[in-house]
Amino acid sequence: MLEKSISQAVEKGEMLPLMEEFYTIQGEGSHTGKAAYFIRVGGCDVGCHWCDVKESWDPEKHPPTAVDAIVANAAKYSKTIVVTGGEPLTWDMGPLTTGLKNEGMQVHIETSGAYPLSGTWDWICLSPKKMKMPLPEVYEAAHELKVIVFNRHDFAFAKAEAEKVSSNCKLYLQPEWSVREKMIPMITEFVMDNPEWHVSLQTHKYLNIP
Numbered sequence: 001m002l003e004k005s006i007s008q009a010v011e012k013g014e015m016l017p018l019m020e021e022f023y024t025i026q027g028e029g030s031h032t033g034k035a036a037y038f039i040r041v042g043g044c045d046v047g048c049h050w051c052d053v054k055e056s057w058d059p060e061k062h063p064p065t066a067v068d069a070i071v072a073n074a075a076k077y078s079k080t081i082v083v084t085g086g087e088p089l090t091w092d093m094g095p096l097t098t099g100l101k102n103e104g105m106q107v108h109i110e111t112s113g114a115y116p117l118s119g120t121w122d123w124i125c126l127s128p129k130k131m132k133m134p135l136p137e138v139y140e141a142a143h144e145l146k147v148i149v150f151n152r153h154d155f156a157f158a159k160a161e162a163e164k165v166s167s168n169c170k171l172y173l174q175p176e177w178s179v180r181e182k183m184i185p186m187i188t189e190f191v192m193d194n195p196e197w198h199v200s201l202q203t204h205k206y207l208n209i210p
């Protein structure tokens with residue numbers, strides 16, 4: 001159990017359960033290839049069976065960390081910050097994004113959209129999950145829709161999700177890593193038939209970087 005003062009700070013977003021932070025290359029989506037500092041926040045109850053960061057799910061396993069310290073670390077490395085998880089919107093992202101923006105950073109989020117949108121973002125990558133669907137406000141605000149393709153049913157899901165985002169939202173299909181060899185031919189065929197969509201690959205995994 002967390003001390004009351006710590007749990008109150010977590011509740012206000014002044015502390016966050018920090019799983020890891022690292023400087024790397026964004027491997028996915030619109031900003032592929034860009035150097036970025038990743039802040040991975042613990043806590044997610046969406047429950048994707050193919051999730052490759054299941055160790056992020058339980059927030060109690062990750063130390064509550066003051067956002068000031070997170071911002072100070074990030075400022076040493078990059079002007080582009082990617083906040084990911086876990087599901088970052090489990091928490092109030094206001095204090096973290098205010099701190100990052102005060103340092104002049106471009107602040108991106110990767111979210112399932114399952115929780116209310118908090119914080120101020122330069123780029124919102126919405127990756128919807130069938131188990132816990134996004135809230136309408138996140139569809140409206142998304143700059144990028146990234147649908148993970150695990151099986152052929154995900155193409156119909158992707159089309160339905162594209163109906164819910166704004167007309168200038170970029171559309172990406174990304175094969176789930178463990179089934180990529182099977183799904184890539186289907187994705188490439190789909191994108192050639194539906195050129196408003198783009199292929200996203202987890203290029204950081206091909207590059208062998210975090």
Ligand code: SF4
Pocket residue numbers: 044045046047048050051052053054056085086087112129
């Ligand atoms: S939303 Fe993301 S972190 Fe949560 S279970 Fe799904 S893939 Fe994992």
